[in-house]
Amino acid sequence: MPRRKTYKLLAKETDFYALLVDELRLMNSELVTEYDMESIEISMKKKTKLQILDIDKAIENLKRNLPTYRDEVGVFYDEPFVHKNDIARFLGISRPTLDQWIRNGFIKAIQSKILRKEYIYPLEEILNQLLLLKNQNIC
Secondary structure: OOOOEEEEEHHHOOOOOHHHHHHHHOOOOOHHHOOOHHHHHHEEEEOOOOOOOOHHHHHHHHHHHHHHHHHHHHEEOEEEEEEHHHHHHHHHHHHHHHHHHOOOOOOOOEOOOOOOOOEEEOOOHHHHHHHHHHHHOOO
């Protein structure tokens, strides 16, 4: 994924520069005495549209791997426990990509019924979540 475009401007070119320096002085007087206040920059990163580039491929991989998944997954009191590495393998994606999908809310964990402080990722639920995203034309 390419880097997001960044917009920067010097704070001293804004109308609120004096107010900003005063606020910094109140927060920490060392900032004003030890640092160059004229070099304060304000930066913003461009928003990006969150998406899964090839959701159809991930869904197809997961559907194909679901029958074998039942043999490979550990079950604890009728609750499947799948490692994230296995989920990524079943989806045909890398582990960092899976973590990014989780962070972006494409895949959501479900609270375990057995261990109240744990969250699990049942593959059937992941498939349902991806199909819902596809049907909503989000990806």
